[in-house]
Amino acid sequence: MSSNEKHQTDGRTGDAHASSPSDPRSGPYILLFFILGLALSMVVGWSIFPKLLYSQKSQPIDFNHKLHLEQVDNGCQSCHFFREDGSFSGSPRLAQCTDCHAELLGESENEKIFVEHYVATDREVPWLVYSRQPDCVFFSHSAHVFGAKMDCETCHGPIGKSESLKPYEENRITGLSRDIWGRNIAGFKQNTWDRMKMDDCAQCHAQHDTLHDSSVQTGRDACFVCHK
Amino acid sequence: MKQTQTQTQHRPKRYGMAIDVDKCTGCGSCMVACFSENNVPFKQDETDKLLSITWLRVYKISNNEKFPNTEVAFIPRPCQHCAGQHEGHSPCVSVCPATATDYSVETGIVSQIYTRCFGCRYCMAACPYHARYFNWWDPVWPAGMEKSLSPNVSPRMRGVVEKCSFCFHRYQQARDKAYAEGRREIREEEYQTACTQACPAGAIVFGDLNNPEHLVHQIVKPDIEHHYRSHNPRAFRLLERLGTNTKVYYLSSRDWVRKSGDNYLPGEPVGLQGKADTHG
Ligand code: SF4
Numbered sequence: 001m002s003s004n005e006k007h008q009t010d011g012r013t014g015d016a017h018a019s020s021p022s023d024p025r026s027g028p029y030i031l032l033f034f035i036l037g038l039a040l041s042m043v044v045g046w047s048i049f050p051k052l053l054y055s056q057k058s059q060p061i062d063f064n065h066k067l068h069l070e071q072v073d074n075g076c077q078s079c080h081f082f083r084e085d086g087s088f089s090g091s092p093r094l095a096q097c098t099d100c101h102a103e104l105l106g107e108s109e110n111e112k113i114f115v116e117h118y119v120a121t122d123r124e125v126p127w128l129v130y131s132r133q134p135d136c137v138f139f140s141h142s143a144h145v146f147g148a149k150m151d152c153e154t155c156h157g158p159i160g161k162s163e164s165l166k167p168y169e170e171n172r173i174t175g176l177s178r179d180i181w182g183r184n185i186a187g188f189k190q191n192t193w194d195r196m197k198m199d200d201c202a203q204c205h206a207q208h209d210t211l212h213d214s215s216v217q218t219g220r221d222a223c224f225v226c227h228k
Numbered sequence: 229m230k231q232t233q234t235q236t237q238h239r240p241k242r243y244g245m246a247i248d249v250d251k252c253t254g255c256g257s258c259m260v261a262c263f264s265e266n267n268v269p270f271k272q273d274e275t276d277k278l279l280s281i282t283w284l285r286v287y288k289i290s291n292n293e294k295f296p297n298t299e300v301a302f303i304p305r306p307c308q309h310c311a312g313q314h315e316g317h318s319p320c321v322s323v324c325p326a327t328a329t330d331y332s333v334e335t336g337i338v339s340q341i342y343t344r345c346f347g348c349r350y351c352m353a354a355c356p357y358h359a360r361y362f363n364w365w366d367p368v369w370p371a372g373m374e375k376s377l378s379p380n381v382s383p384r385m386r387g388v389v390e391k392c393s394f395c396f397h398r399y400q401q402a403r404d405k406a407y408a409e410g411r412r413e414i415r416e417e418e419y420q421t422a423c424t425q426a427c428p429a430g431a432i433v434f435g436d437l438n439n440p441e442h443l444v445h446q447i448v449k450p451d452i453e454h455h456y457r458s459h460n461p462r463a464f465r466l467l468e469r470l471g472t473n474t475k476v477y478y479l480s481s482r483d484w485v486r487k488s489g490d491n492y493l494p495g496e497p498v499g500l501q502g503k504a505d506t507h508g
């Protein structure tokens with residue numbers, strides 16, 4: 001009862017405001033002001049802020065994936081391999097590179113730097129990993145590569161075809177790569193590898209009917225499936 | 229169609245523990261193992277035990293008899309991973325407004341997702357076992373020690389609640405190995421918790437309570453029809469009459485030890501056959 005009354009009163013007050021504008025010509029100005037404000041915030045939010053949010057870093061040395069993929073037998077797994085316990089090695093350590101690169105093999109400037117700076121001094125290359133996830137994420141390469149027989153490209157894109165490493169855009173707040181968040185600020189995504197957020201994992205799982213229902217709270221996948 | 233993996237593809241697991249109190253010497257190895265395995269933070273001043281974070285805590289109990297009849301026993305207490313009366317109705321899970329803690333019917337493990345927890349501490353109030361701990365401060369490790377942290381367990385920030393996870397990351401790792409070898413099932417010895425492996429007395433046994441081949445099942449002999457009550461006369465669970473249906477079982481041949489597991493009235497006989505069902 002009381003809520004009804006309140007509703008009506010509210011309605012009346014609203015009408016009273018609308019029907020007695022102080023200046024009838026202020027309408028278009030307010031609209032213009034609103035549109036300008038919106039445009040401005042779009043510019044700030046969509047182009048200025050992302051530029052401020054990410055700092056650009058370049059990799060210690062450049063790397064030609066295409067060239068290497070042509071030379072090796074086992075595809076991606078020649079360098080990004082699985083250990084015996086099923087865990088994934090990630091980006092190669094110096095020891096794997098020196099299997100072939102104990103000394104100079106070619107003429108490229110980058111290889112020269114690599115051999116002089118890292119192989120000769122036995123230092124690891126501090127690669128910046130585009131796909132590094134936050135601490136709380138558990139991701140099993142094993143389950144996806146062996147279990148679901150997925151291609152590396154599905155998540156990592158055609159990186160094997162690239163001839164040089166793109167700049168690493170680091171989120172100034174989280175320290176993570178922009179590849180996790182994705183380039184498109186509006187949230188549109190064309191390829192499966194455009195982003196690596198939780199929603200993207202969930203979307204793919206839903207598409208491929210691999211949702212489990214082990215969670216009592218949600219009736220879907222339990223958080224512990226992908227978190228640690 | 230959505231797969232009901234847990235029901236149709238393989239039978240759900242129910243990981244649990246049997247701790248033999250008569251074997252436990254109270255050495256605390258399990259506590260230390262748990263600390264280092266799970267990146268449990270410590271404070272510069274650990275004298276205020278109320279603020280200490282101990283996922284596994286060894287309690288000392290006594291029969292309160294005069295010398296020479298004094299006896300003590302030690303009760304190692306990890307998270308009990310309650311299932312409740314209707315599988316999954318754990319005290320903490322049912323009160324969490326953030327879905328930060330959850331019960332998995334696939335493993336029976338009560339999970340805790342730190343990035344979802346906003347620290348309201350309802351779960352701590354609901355837990356009858358004091359198994360949950362609140363992080364009042366961001367963890368600080370002495371310089372250089374952060375290198376010894378396990379990459380498999382995420383460190384917790386201030387303002388969230390944490391607890392024993394039955395070393396869930398070890399389950400994840402065991403599954404990785406199984407996948408790599410083309411299997412889906414993991415073997416008993418492939419997933420063992422850190423405290424189990426660290427116990428020098430062999431007092432802790434861990435495994436799948438639903439799997440008759442697992443030692444823990446053979447020790448506990450759970451009665452599936454009656455909320456997994458144990459058929460082993462040496463076994464008891466902590467505060468069993470609350471109906472929390474926990475997955476950690478304790479074993480002792482001593483009456484007074486078994487009695488101290490629950491709130492017995494003076495003169496009340498030990499054992500609860502027929503009692504647990506009265507709770508809804
Ligand atoms: S403290 Fe965290 S886990 Fe506990 S009930 Fe609140 S949000 Fe949930």
Ligand code: SF4
Pocket residue numbers: 261262263265266283284306307391392393394395421422423424
């Ligand atoms: S099962 Fe793991 S997390 Fe739980 S008490 Fe034992 S060592 Fe700690």
